[in-house]
Amino acid sequence: MPNHTLSRRSALSAGLAAGLAPTMLGVPAAGAAPKSRDAALLGLFGAMPPRPKPQFTVLETTDIEGGQRLKIEYFLEAAYPPLGEPEDRVRAYLMVPNRGAGQRLPAILAFHQDGPQFNLGKAEPVGLAGDANLFYALDLFRRGHVVLCPDRFYHAERRRGVDPAGPADNPRDVKLLDHRVGQLLLRGRSSIGKEVFDAMVATDLLVSLPYVDPARIAGIGHSAGGMMLVHWMAADKRAKAGISSCGLFEMLNFFREDAIKRRSASIALPGLAALGRSADYLAMVAPRNVLLTRGRWEWGTKGEWREASLRHVAETEDMVAHARARGSGKSLDVIYFDEAGGNHDFPPGVRDQAYAWLKTRL
Numbered sequence: 162m163p164n165h166t167l168s169r170r171s172a173l174s175a176g177l178a179a180g181l182a183p184t185m186l187g188v189p190a191a192g193a194a195p196k197s198r199d200a201a202l203l204g205l206f207g208a209m210p211p212r213p214k215p216q217f218t219v220l221e222t223t224d225i226e227g228g229q230r231l232k233i234e235y236f237l238e239a240a241y242p243p244l245g246e247p248e249d250r251v252r253a254y255l256m257v258p259n260r261g262a263g264q265r266l267p268a269i270l271a272f273h274q275d276g277p278q279f280n281l282g283k284a285e286p287v288g289l290a291g292d293a294n295l296f297y298a299l300d301l302f303r304r305g306h307v308v309l310c311p312d313r314f315y316h317a318e319r320r321r322g323v324d325p326a327g328p329a330d331n332p333r334d335v336k337l338l339d340h341r342v343g344q345l346l347l348r349g350r351s352s353i354g355k356e357v358f359d360a361m362v363a364t365d366l367l368v369s370l371p372y373v374d375p376a377r378i379a380g381i382g383h384s385a386g387g388m389m390l391v392h393w394m395a396a397d398k399r400a401k402a403g404i405s406s407c408g409l410f411e412m413l414n415f416f417r418e419d420a421i422k423r424r425s426a427s428i429a430l431p432g433l434a435a436l437g438r439s440a441d442y443l444a445m446v447a448p449r450n451v452l453l454t455r456g457r458w459e460w461g462t463k464g465e466w467r468e469a470s471l472r473h474v475a476e477t478e479d480m481v482a483h484a485r486a487r488g489s490g491k492s493l494d495v496i497y498f499d500e501a502g503g504n505h506d507f508p509p510g511v512r513d514q515a516y517a518w519l520k521t522r523l
Contacts (some may be wrong), residue, residue: 168345186494195487198437199445203396205432206354207345210238212362215369222253227303228258230287237362244344252318253311256285256302257372265374267523268367270360270400271298271310272382272389279338280329282317283310294507297381297406304516307373310364313386314356315341335425342427353392353430360393368399377523381515383507384408385428387453395445402450402522404508404515409453411476412439421460421469440480444487450522453477454496454511458503470503494518 217235231254238249260266271286274295278285283290286298287310298310312318317337320326322337342352361382368375379402382390387408394400411435415424433439443451455477460469474497481495496515501508507515 163401191346197442200204202433202437202441202445202485205268205430205436206392206396207247207350207431208348209354209358212358212365213237215253215362215365217266217366225256228256229466231255231257235362235366237359240471241348242345244347246344247321249319251311251363252283253309253363254283254298256287256298256308256310257303258307260306260372264372266305266307266372267372267377267379268309268370268373269298269301270305270363270367270378270380270393271308271362272380272386272393273310273313273316274383275313275316275385277331278329279316279334280327282312282319284317286310292507294501294512295383297383297507297512300516301381301519304520306379307367307370309363309367311359313389314359339427340426346431351429351431352427353389354522356389357392357396360389361397362498364393364397364399375399379403379519379523381519382408384505391439391446391451392442394449394451395442398449400449402452402519403446404452404519405415406454406455406511406515407456407459407505409439409443409477409480410473414476421465430474438483440483443480443493444489447484447487447492450492450494452494452496452515452518453481454498454507454515456503456505457497457499459505515522 162452213236217233219231219233221232223230232252234250234252235253236248236250240246240248258266273282273286278291281291285295288296288299296309302308320334320337345351345355364378367373367378378399380390380393381404382401383406385408386411387405390403390405391409394403412430414420416429455474457472457474458470460466477495481493484493496511498511500510
């Protein structure tokens, strides 16, 4: 654990107490039209290639209780010869409940977490590996939803330069991810923009399925997957509701000089500080529905980590206030929890509340 100085801890406390963090964030020029600012913020995602026609190949079909789990593959983007990049394809799990003839079901796009386990990807939310508290794709399938869970950018079978089925090696995988983000930046893109594009292609696939109700599309994600969920919903109005589990954070605070940890530049959104803040993307979701969850002690309960946890909760409160001030109103809900120690988690009681919330929105 880093040994931060007392002066840094004092600065964090003073800044939080005085409410400085929000006021130090980048904001648009006074009087900027909200719609034009939102368009500019969405433009920060960078260049978007044409989305392909939705079609997929079934690689495996497994009968499971209540329906089927299909492993599928579909095309995302063409090769890019100037950088030697091959075409981009994604593998995903598609979970389809049993249904009546002609019945159309609500559908979920499930975003898996990051963390050091780059090898898990889509396998965790569908219940094949990892933490049982994060089997939310399987949970929602069992509740009657069609669920699509793709490997996110540079995870599991989308890793290049290594055995895609091999184990994780966090230092190596972080470097390879940074390399691929560098390729995106050279093309006027970003990692967040790439993932938004990928999610929109996945949504195209979901709404093309004859057993999916295109008016009832929702999403769910934990941690970085929950961060991506909010950006996808900001960009894609087909998403009617979403659950972000311990996911959304204020990116400008993430990279402040007095931040408690140092982060990889691969997750930064170029230009955000000059135009707005992460909470602006949350505000764009309205009047569609979004639920945030936040453990009260995600950073820990001792010393400077307790202070960081308190600051994390205060940051969430500020983002929610900002979004509501911009019109989110009752379409935005938050669960702050102490269950399971209030950790960076999606414990059973919180999941039950989240699923009950989603049922009323779809």
